[in-house]
Amino acid sequence: MSLPNGVTRRSFDGTQSLATTGEPVYGESTSEGWRQWVPDRSKLGAMFELGVDTGLAGGETVLYLGAASGTTVSHVADFAGPTYAVEFAPRPMRDLLEVAADRDRLFLLLKDARAPETYAHVVEPVDAIIQDVATRGQADVALSNRRFLRDDGRLVMAIKARSEDVTREPDAVFADVIDRLKTGYEILDRQSLEPYHDDHLAVIARPR
Amino acid sequence: MNTEGAWFHDVSAGDDSTAQARIRDGEADDPADWPRLAVETGYADDVDAYYDELHSITTAAAETAVQERERADDQQLKHAVRAMDDCERTANELAERVAEWAGTRLADAGSGVGYARELVTGETSDRADADLVSLAQRVVALDDEAAELRRTIETTAPDVAPNLSALAGPVLAARLISLAGGLESLAKKPSGTVQVLGAEDALFAHLQGSAPSPKHGIIYTHEYVSGTVPAQRGSAARALAGKLTIAARIDHYSGDRRPELDAELDDRIETIRSGGDAA
Numbered sequence: 001m002s003l004p005n006g007v008t009r010r011s012f013d014g015t016q017s018l019a020t021t022g023e024p025v026y027g028e029s030t031s032e033g034w035r036q037w038v039p040d041r042s043k044l045g046a047m048f049e050l051g052v053d054t055g056l057a058g059g060e061t062v063l064y065l066g067a068a069s070g071t072t073v074s075h076v077a078d079f080a081g082p083t084y085a086v087e088f089a090p091r092p093m094r095d096l097l098e099v100a101a102d103r104d105r106l107f108l109l110l111k112d113a114r115a116p117e118t119y120a121h122v123v124e125p126v127d128a129i130i131q132d133v134a135t136r137g138q139a140d141v142a143l144s145n146r147r148f149l150r151d152d153g154r155l156v157m158a159i160k161a162r163s164e165d166v167t168r169e170p171d172a173v174f175a176d177v178i179d180r181l182k183t184g185y186e187i188l189d190r191q192s193l194e195p196y197h198d199d200h201l202a203v204i205a206r207p208r
Numbered sequence: 209m210n211t212e213g214a215w216f217h218d219v220s221a222g223d224d225s226t227a228q229a230r231i232r233d234g235e236a237d238d239p240a241d242w243p244r245l246a247v248e249t250g251y252a253d254d255v256d257a258y259y260d261e262l263h264s265i266t267t268a269a270a271e272t273a274v275q276e277r278e279r280a281d282d283q284q285l286k287h288a289v290r291a292m293d294d295c296e297r298t299a300n301e302l303a304e305r306v307a308e309w310a311g312t313r314l315a316d317a318g319s320g321v322g323y324a325r326e327l328v329t330g331e332t333s334d335r336a337d338a339d340l341v342s343l344a345q346r347v348v349a350l351d352d353e354a355a356e357l358r359r360t361i362e363t364t365a366p367d368v369a370p371n372l373s374a375l376a377g378p379v380l381a382a383r384l385i386s387l388a389g390g391l392e393s394l395a396k397k398p399s400g401t402v403q404v405l406g407a408e409d410a411l412f413a414h415l416q417g418s419a420p421s422p423k424h425g426i427i428y429t430h431e432y433v434s435g436t437v438p439a440q441r442g443s444a445a446r447a448l449a450g451k452l453t454i455a456a457r458i459d460h461y462s463g464d465r466r467p468e469l470d471a472e473l474d475d476r477i478e479t480i481r482s483g484g485d486a487a
Contacts, residue, residue, distance in 0.1 A: 068462065082243075082259060089463030090277040093270055100270075104263050108270040109231075110277075121215045121236035122266070124243055134464040148239050166467045 003048060005058030006079030012036045018048055020078035023102035026071050035078075039196045042072040043132050043158035046196035053189060054204055055154040056080070060127035063148050065113040065141060066134065068092045070099035076130060077106040084123045088112045116145050125150050131157040136164055139180035142205075146184050149207050155185055161199040170199040181205060214242050215265075216251045228269040281368045282391040288361050289382040295354035302347045309340055321351050370465045371455035375448075375473055376430060383426050384452065395460035402456075403427065403449035427452065432477045440480050447476045 003009075003018070010019045012029040018037035029036040039049040047054055058079045067073040067085035069092040077083045082105045087093050093110050100106045111119045113133050126148050133141050138159055149155065159177050161170035178187060185205035193200040211217045213236035219227045243255045252258035303321045310317035310327065318326065324347035327340065358379065365378035369391055373381040387405045388394035394402070404411050406426030413419035424433050424445035436444040451473040458466055 068464070090274045090281070091460060091463045093274045097267065097271055097274070100263070100267050105259055107262055107266040109266060110270050110273045117235050117237055120239045121213055121234040122231055122242070122262075123239050124241055125239050134466070162466075162468050166471045 004054075004056045004079050007037070007048065007058070007075075008034070010034050010036075018045055020075045022074065022078035025074040025099050026069070035075075037075050042075065043193055043197055043200060043202070044072050044130060044156065045075065046193045047156070047158075047191075047202045049196065050191060050193070050202075052191050052202050052204065054156045055188075055206075056128055056156065061124065063123055063126045063129045063145065064131075065129065065145060066132040067096055067108075068132070069095040072130075072132065073106070074099045074103070077103040080128075081105065082124075083107065084109060084119075084126070086111050086113050086119060113141050113145065116147060120147070123148055126153060128154045128156060131155065132160075134160055134163045138163065139177045142181055143184045146207055151207060153207065154188075155203070155205040155207075157203045157205070158193065158197070159201045159203060161201070170201075174201045177201075178203065184208065211245050211249050211251075213237075214240070214245060216242075216246055219251070221251065224265065224268065227265045228272065231265055231269040232273055282385050285361065285364055285368050285382045286386040286390065288357050288364070289379070289386045292354050292357035292361065295350045295357065299347050299350035299354065302343065302350070306340065306344050306347055309343070313337065313340065321347055324348055325351075369456065369459040370463075371458050371469055372452060374465070374467075374470055375455050376427070376452055380426065380429055383429075384456070387426060391456065391460050395457045397453065399446075399450045399453040402453050403445055424449075432473070436477070436481055440483070443480045444477055447480060448473065451476070 007018060007020055009016050010031060012019070012031055018039070019034040020037060021033050022035055024030050024035050026041070028038060037045045039045040044054075059081045062076055062080045062083045064073045064076060064083060064085045067087040070085070073083065073085045073096070077099070084107045085096060086109045087096060088111065090110065093108065096108050100108050107122070109119050109122060114135070114137070127150055129142070129145055129149055131138070131142055131145070135141070138157070142155055142157055159174060161173040164173045164177065178190065181187065181203065184207065186208040187203060187205050189204040191202045193202055215230045215234050216227065219230060243258045246252045246258045247254055252261055299321055303319070303324050306324050306327065307317060307319035310323070317323070324344040327344040328348050361382045362378045365381045366373040369381050369385065372384070376384065384402065384405060385391050385394055388397060404422050404425040407422040407424065410419060410422035414421045423442040427433055427445060427448055430448055432448050433441055433445045451469060455469055458464070
């Protein structure tokens with residue numbers, strides 16, 4: 001597996017870590033213009049750290065669902081092309097405004113990822129959807145946003161078991177979410193995000 | 209060239225406020241190659257210029273929307289819960305006056321807001337009764353207003369503070385936000401302070417050395433405190449305050465819902481109530 005263009009491994013204070021170039025966002029270490037990408041704080045960062053083949057090459061058009069405060073989306077905007085970031089909560093959007101101030105191809109949308117028709121008039125067809133939404137019905141979010149994905153595009157998704165059902169075994173939750181995903185996607189890879197994120201599963205898929 | 213559905217459809221160059229409104233309120237069933245369409249229809253000179261424009265408009269639209277949503281949020285909730293309390297308190301006070309007055313005129317006079325309601329729906333026989341009924345109507349109207357405000361709080365609190373509302377219930381969540389002065393200041397308070405919010409008199413008496421430390425403030429209204437036997441109530445109050453504090457911080461700093469908090473609180477209270485752990 002190779003890292004996307006624009007993502008590299010560098011040494012920060014003696015430890016090897018992923019890095020992208022851009023303005024720092026969340027207090028991460030920087031060195032010679034590179035900013036450290038901390039896998040414990042980013043599910044996509046953890047995927048790269050664990051060697052998941054995301055299919056991301058760098059420079060692609062991205063729809064990012066569940067941008068939160070922008071920890072991950074800031075790195076994505078550093079290595080990807082035009083990046084559309086959807087986030088529903090106003091408080092994290094305030095942090096995202098800071099992130100977007102330094103990234104002129106990052107487009108913020110204060111929208112509900114469960115209602116893609118409210119942003120289809122802005123978002124163009126994309127090469128990749130990166131999804132990290134902490135809500136019940138994560139498969140449905142991926143399915144309803146499939147309309148944005150090009151035929152050869154990739155869905156890069158972190159499923160959070162506890163958002164679906166806190167009382168059930170994570171593996172059972174993952175199986176259900178994947179079954180539902182299969183109605184619209186072909187699953188290419190799946191991998192646990194431990195030890196960086198408990199009870200999270202990375203799923204790579206393409207539209208079918 | 210059909211750009212119907214595009215955010216820039218029929219928006220003239222430089223009309224930023226219309227463009228922002230279209231970003232916020234527009235809809236389309238499906239995406240399209242908007243950058244190419246914008247160039248082909250002359251909305252932008254080239255794709256780079258389109259993206260520059262899109263960045264500036266989406267950022268401004270997000271900023272405005274954030275400001276509006278936040279203005280509508282915790283401060284509104286604070287006013288709603290205070291207004292509800294004022295209405296309830298005033299209704300009760302006036303109901304007492306109604307009862308006292310009614311006692312001098314009617315043999316079967318009752319008391320409270322419920323009695324004021326009875327008076328309003330009953331028959332009036334003379335002028336003095338009409339004044340009494342009119343006063344009772346104010347009581348009923350205030351009580352109805354309080355109920356209406358409670359409904360407002362029950363629908364808004366879960367938007368403003370989803371985790372806090374789930375753990376505390378919408379009304380107690382609103383009271384805590386109100387007592388702290390806002391969600392941000394609640395999120396910055398230590399759990400020990402949240403535990404005694406609303407018990408300031410007892411806390412100051414304690415600090416002056418004349419009273420035991422209060423074990424709970426307004427969180428006493430939560431079933432997990434009031435429904436726990438007195439010997440373990442302090443532990444229950446501490447556990448509840450701890451989780452409510454975490455919930456308020458998540459609501460303020462992140463905003464996403466974490467259902468696992470509910471389960472952790474339920475477990476903790478169950479342990480305390482079964483006497484398995486007094487800590």
